[in-house]
Amino acid sequence: MELNPVARRSVRDDVFEQLVRNIVSGEAGDSLLSERQLAEALGVSRPVVREALQRLAHAGLIEVRQGGATTVRDFRRDAGLGVLAHLLVHDGQLDPSVARSVIEARLAVGPQIAGLAAGRAEPEHIGALDAMAGELAAEPDPVAAQRLALEFWDELVTAAGSIVFRLMFNNLRAAYEPLLEVLASVPGNETGRDYRSVVEAVRSGDSGSAIAAAHELLLPTTNALLDVLGRWENQQPD
Amino acid sequence: MELNPVARRSVRDDVFEQLVRNIVSGEAGDSLLSERQLAEALGVSRPVVREALQRLAHAGLIEVRQGGATTVRDFRRDAGLGVLAHLLVHDGQLDPSVARSVIEARLAVGPQIAGLAAGRAEPEHIGALDAMAGELAAEPDPVAAQRLALEFWDELVTAAGSIVFRLMFNNLRAAYEPLLEVLASVPGNETGRDYRSVVEAVRSGDSGSAIAAAHELLLPTTNALLDVLGRWENQQPD
DNA sequence: ATGCCAGAACTGGTCTGACCACTTGACCAG
C-alpha cells in the first residue's frame, strides 16, 4: 500500500495551470478575456484570477496594462527559464523539441560546471562527491540512480560556487525531475565508473580535464536520449 | 528634447520590491509578518500584499502554508534564474560576488551558444549577424556598442535554435541590461573585429572553431571586468 | 505532576461588491 501526499491543488494553482496551457498554445498578441469574464468562466472570484495573472505577468507570459486588454506575449522573447517546466510537459505530454533542447543544454552546460568546480571545490565537497559516485556505482535501481545522479550534479553545482549556475540548475532540475522515471527507462544510462572520473578530475584541480571527463560522462547518455527522442518523434508525429 | 515613457510604479510592484529586498537579506527560515500585518505596515490592502506574496512564492523565495506562518526559503536552493536580477543589484548597489558569477557564466555559456549556432544557423541569421558585427565595428559610442553587442548575442541565441538557451539568455539579459551603462565604461571592451571572427566560424559550420572564436572574443573582456571588479571590491570592502 | 486534548487565537484562502484610474472608441463640434 503506497501513500502519496495529498495533492492539495488550491484554486489559484488550478487557475494558473489552466491559463498557462491556454497561453503557451496561443499566439503572441492574442487578447485574453477580461478578469471579470475569466472569473465567471472559471467559476472563481476575481482576486483569484488576478493572483494567477500576476504570476503569469511576472513570468513574462502575458502583458497586462491598466485600461487595456491583457495580451499574450512571445514567451520565446520575453519569458525566463522558469517557464521551461511548463513548456516541457505541455498538456500532459512531453514536447520533443523542448526535450531535445534540454538534453543539448545538459551536455553543453554540465561540463562547464565541472570545470568551475575543479577550480574551487573544497575538500568537503569532493568528499561528498566521492561518496555519491560510490553510491551511484552500487545502485541497481535505475530510478534511484537517476535521483542520485541529480544529487550528484546538485553537489557539483554547489562545489562550483557560482550563483548563476546554481539558479540555472534549479530551473533545469525542476523541469527534469517530473520526467525522472521516464528517463530511467531509457537504455544506455550512466554508469558509476564515469562519475568517479569526474570526481578525480575535479580533485586534481585541472579545469580542462574536468570539462573533458564530464563531457565524456554525458555524451553517451545524451546520444541515447536523443536517439530515443528521435524514434519517439517519428513513431508519433504530432 | 528626449522623452521617456513615464515610470508608472504601481503599488503592488513597490510592495514586491520592498519584500524582495527584505527577503534576500534575510535568513532562510525566518518568518514574515502576517499578510494583515504587512498590509497595515505598508499602508495597503491585503489583496495587494497577497499578489506580491504570490509572485515571491512562485519565484521560490518564500514558502506559504495555509494556517502557518510564511517563511523565507533558501533562494540558493529553491529559486530560479529569474531572481538573478534582484540579487545582482541588491539595495541599489551591485553585489560583487554575484557580478563575478555572471561574468564567469557569460564566458562559459557564450561559446556553447556559438557552438550550437554553428551547427544550425540559417543563412538569414548569418546575414543578420554579419550586419551587426559590421555595425559593432563602426560604433564609436561605448554604450551603443554594448547595446549592439546584446543584440548580437540575442541573434546568436536565436540562430542556435535552443529554447533552453533562449530562456536562459533572457534571464541573463534582464539582469545585465540595467548595468549596461556602467559596463560600457570599463576599459578593455570588445572590438568589432572579434565579432566578425565569430560570425565566420558560425558560417563555416564548424562548432569547435565557433566555440573557440567566441571564447577568444569573451576572454579579454572577462578578464577586464573581473579585474575591475576585484579592485572595486578591495577598494570598498563591504 | 504528567500527559493529552479541546478550543481559542492565530495563520492563509476565498468571496463579494464597491470605487478609482486608465484606455479605447464613438460621437460631435469646430
Add this chain to the structure above:
DNA sequence: CTGGTCAAGTGGTCAGACCAGTTCTGGCAT
C-alpha cells in the same frame, strides 16, 4: 480632418466578511 467630450470597458485598489487549516494554551483526566 482635427480636436474635444463622453460613455463603456479594462485593470488597480480597497474594505470587510467568512472559510480552512495550523499553532498554542489552558484545563481536564489520569
